[in-house]
Amino acid sequence: MSAEPATAAVHMTGIWKRFGAVQALADVGLTADPGEIHALVGENGAGKTTLVRILAGLERADAGSVDVNGRRLGPHHSPKEAAEAGVGLVQQHCQVVPGLAVLENLILGHEPTRLGLIHRRQALASTRAIADRLGYSFDWYAPAETLGLGQRQRLEIVRLLWRRCSVLVLDEPTTVLTAAEVANLFEVLRSLAAEGRTVILITHKLDEVREVADHVTVLRHGRTVGRIPRQRLDLDELARLMVGELESPPVRQPAALGEVRLRLRGVTTPAGEPGTQALRGIDLEVRAGEIVGIAGVEGNGQAELCEVVVGLRRPASGTVEINGRSVDGLGTRARRALGLAFVPADRMEEGVNPLGSLWENVAAPQIVAGRGTRLGILDRQRLREQARAVLAGAGVKGDLDLPTRSLSGGNVQRLVVGRELQQPSVVVAAHPTRGVDVRGAAFVHRRLLDLRRAGSAILVISADLDELSQLADRVLVLHRGGIVGGYAPEDADPARIGLLMSGVVPEARP
Amino acid sequence: MIWPAAESSSPALVGLGRRALRALGPLAITLAVGAGVLGLSGRNPLTIYALYLVQAVGGWSRLASTLAAATPLVLTGVGTSIGFRAGFFNVGLEGAVYVGALATAWAGTVWGQLPAPVLPALALLLGAAAGTAWLVVPALLRSLLAIDEVVTTLMLNYVGIALTTYLVLYHFLYKTIGNAQTPPIATSAQLAPLVPGTSLTAAAGLAFAILIGYGLFLRRTRLGAEVRTVGDNPRFAAAMGFSARRAAILTMLVGGALGGLAGGIVVLGVTYNFTAGFSTAPGYGYSGVAVAVLGRGSWVGLGLAALFFGALASAGGVIQLFGNVPIALTQILQGTLMIFAGIRLVQLRRRRRHPATGGETDSGGDGSWR
Numbered sequence: 001m002s003a004e005p006a007t008a009a010v011h012m013t014g015i016w017k018r019f020g021a022v023q024a025l026a027d028v029g030l031t032a033d034p035g036e037i038h039a040l041v042g043e044n045g046a047g048k049t050t051l052v053r054i055l056a057g058l059e060r061a062d063a064g065s066v067d068v069n070g071r072r073l074g075p076h077h078s079p080k081e082a083a084e085a086g087v088g089l090v091q092q093h094c095q096v097v098p099g100l101a102v103l104e105n106l107i108l109g110h111e112p113t114r115l116g117l118i119h120r121r122q123a124l125a126s127t128r129a130i131a132d133r134l135g136y137s138f139d140w141y142a143p144a145e146t147l148g149l150g151q152r153q154r155l156e157i158v159r160l161l162w163r164r165c166s167v168l169v170l171d172e173p174t175t176v177l178t179a180a181e182v183a184n185l186f187e188v189l190r191s192l193a194a195e196g197r198t199v200i201l202i203t204h205k206l207d208e209v210r211e212v213a214d215h216v217t218v219l220r221h222g223r224t225v226g227r228i229p230r231q232r233l234d235l236d237e238l239a240r241l242m243v244g245e246l247e248s249p250p251v252r253q254p255a256a257l258g259e260v261r262l263r264l265r266g267v268t269t270p271a272g273e274p275g276t277q278a279l280r281g282i283d284l285e286v287r288a289g290e291i292v293g294i295a296g297v298e299g300n301g302q303a304e305l306c307e308v309v310v311g312l313r314r315p316a317s318g319t320v321e322i323n324g325r326s327v328d329g330l331g332t333r334a335r336r337a338l339g340l341a342f343v344p345a346d347r348m349e350e351g352v353n354p355l356g357s358l359w360e361n362v363a364a365p366q367i368v369a370g371r372g373t374r375l376g377i378l379d380r381q382r383l384r385e386q387a388r389a390v391l392a393g394a395g396v397k398g399d400l401d402l403p404t405r406s407l408s409g410g411n412v413q414r415l416v417v418g419r420e421l422q423q424p425s426v427v428v429a430a431h432p433t434r435g436v437d438v439r440g441a442a443f444v445h446r447r448l449l450d451l452r453r454a455g456s457a458i459l460v461i462s463a464d465l466d467e468l469s470q471l472a473d474r475v476l477v478l479h480r481g482g483i484v485g486g487y488a489p490e491d492a493d494p495a496r497i498g499l500l501m502s503g504v505v506p507e508a509r510p
Numbered sequence: 511m512i513w514p515a516a517e518s519s520s521p522a523l524v525g526l527g528r529r530a531l532r533a534l535g536p537l538a539i540t541l542a543v544g545a546g547v548l549g550l551s552g553r554n555p556l557t558i559y560a561l562y563l564v565q566a567v568g569g570w571s572r573l574a575s576t577l578a579a580a581t582p583l584v585l586t587g588v589g590t591s592i593g594f595r596a597g598f599f600n601v602g603l604e605g606a607v608y609v610g611a612l613a614t615a616w617a618g619t620v621w622g623q624l625p626a627p628v629l630p631a632l633a634l635l636l637g638a639a640a641g642t643a644w645l646v647v648p649a650l651l652r653s654l655l656a657i658d659e660v661v662t663t664l665m666l667n668y669v670g671i672a673l674t675t676y677l678v679l680y681h682f683l684y685k686t687i688g689n690a691q692t693p694p695i696a697t698s699a700q701l702a703p704l705v706p707g708t709s710l711t712a713a714a715g716l717a718f719a720i721l722i723g724y725g726l727f728l729r730r731t732r733l734g735a736e737v738r739t740v741g742d743n744p745r746f747a748a749a750m751g752f753s754a755r756r757a758a759i760l761t762m763l764v765g766g767a768l769g770g771l772a773g774g775i776v777v778l779g780v781t782y783n784f785t786a787g788f789s790t791a792p793g794y795g796y797s798g799v800a801v802a803v804l805g806r807g808s809w810v811g812l813g814l815a816a817l818f819f820g821a822l823a824s825a826g827g828v829i830q831l832f833g834n835v836p837i838a839l840t841q842i843l844q845g846t847l848m849i850f851a852g853i854r855l856v857q858l859r860r861r862r863r864h865p866a867t868g869g870e871t872d873s874g875g876d877g878s879w880r
Binding site for chain 2 (some may be wrong): 310312331332333334335336342344346349350351352353354355356360364365367368370373376377378380
């Protein structure tokens, strides 16, 4: 590869973007040349989608510059300006307007007209020509809502080409496709690149990168950590870049492992529920004084695993034991009474009642268990005093009677951690530091490690491998609802982990 | 950013103002609609509204009438509101009013030899029990099978109205009069008026005590906390181990009991018998829905809303006699308020579907129900 030509199709430099307390992008660059397929890879939350949304004008960067085909787009360009410059974005979930025909959907907002009327014949001729060239066929007058997800994506591609886009951005296009559809998509992308267009493909699947990418940009934690041409592409190195050099784990006291506190045997949940990933025969043991991490790309069964343990989801088969006792017939309240604590992933929906006061949110476990109540009447003074102490210990400042929604996300998490991690026997913590600032994360980690020393059995689910290697005694990788492998943080091989998480079985790689 | 200090120092005040505005908006629009109707028919709205005001609160006996008219509405308002507070839209109090009234009337007639303080108490207890039993089935369907409570409770109202009519006609008819009504209750069952010439009775004290009890229950008890948490955020409630099932059963049955009690109070203090179809236009139970929605869940708001509806009813009855104002105007005002109540109800329902007991999750919503 020569030096970058003066007229890159896309040239983004020094892009910064912050959402609240989270620095989503820090000094990120992306350069893609005409005629290439450029893969943008990274873990969940690495900032890939944010970056292309900025390119497409859907999000405003805090700083940085965006040039498309040698033309500078204003510091805050609109989606329309981006489209006029030739940028088209195929979102992860393509929307169609129901009730309108396929053709009408396609030309919506750009209808060719004659004498003020929509020139249907011309519209059909021009769009059909594009579809034919790509080998797509549509029932042009069928209602658009009858299209499947793969068809909607094809429609979107035709629409963008019809609008003469020269830069096509596809955000994880393959997640909704079957294997055959993926092969077809890649063929189309290659032909588009051969026409001199630029394709930017977001993915976290390494085998896809290997298959189509001419160039790869790797993001991690909102930073560009690599830009690699195809000739130098090495999947192991790519995986390591995506996942990061794992920091050496902190010196944990050698754990005095106790008895098994949490045990799952053959836990399977029913398949086919929309929006959930079925668990497939999960076997898992967590001992007293042990932290077990669950790694994996989100949506591979993490949420369902939590729900099964906490008692919010009933397995189709298999058993869950807490402290050696089967809890299959027990609800959440009874499981908590056995010493289960839960730090949920969705803290505003599951972790707190945003409308309730701070003290009531902290006192909720007491109220549920009937502690701090006399004959059903709340002992408000006692509960408030306890809540005050918990909040102080968690570093949350604020009036006890304030509604909890007035807290920042990081402080909500401190409240949840302070409330849940008091003297639990078994802990389930899902993404306990996501969106939490460095000091908040340190507080959470310290709490978890303290509990480990005190003999709790802890299950930590996280998309952050650094966090897992810092906390966990061993890590299991979850993929498509099953545990596909595991490792000890001491001899973690980032390449192998990345491949496991991507669904590539390590033994089968070339 | 210009007044950050002021903004942060008085969020409570700002919230209070906004809430008051939202609560009073429907009232203001309703009065405007009424004024428009009056203006179109060539009357001066201000004169007529002044007349309403005088008839509602001008003098002890008028005030007593307003309180008397508000009494059953306080009960049905609280009974509906407690379900709303847990996120369950129990609109079945109308049916409970009917079965409770009939049960009370039956006891008041058949147990006539019991002495005065005992008989009304027992008769009202029986009415409340009948109202409770009336909603057992929808409560169980909701909590165990996640069957939509609005449909079941609403439909059951028609069953209740028709069933009580049948029972009166074929089993408890007072044959000396042509009306579909039961024989008069025993004198010892009657609640004596506190102010002569009105139907204000000790039941008003009971109703307002229950209103305050409702406020204390929600704030101060473990079950009240469960009801509020389940209503505010069902997913959090489930993750903590609060029981949405128990909240559903509890609040719907309490609603039935209060509906039955409201019906019984009307029988013992106003009509002295059960008359088929006695709760009409808009009906004590349905008015309770409006009171619950306009009262926005707080016991103070519920009390004010019930008093407003009571004032409208008591003034409207008198005013048509000498104000040259048709009773239809009162019904227009009540109807407009009911429309607002209906809109609000639909909004609330969209926001609060219960995943814990089935149904869709719908996050979002600013929780303005409080």
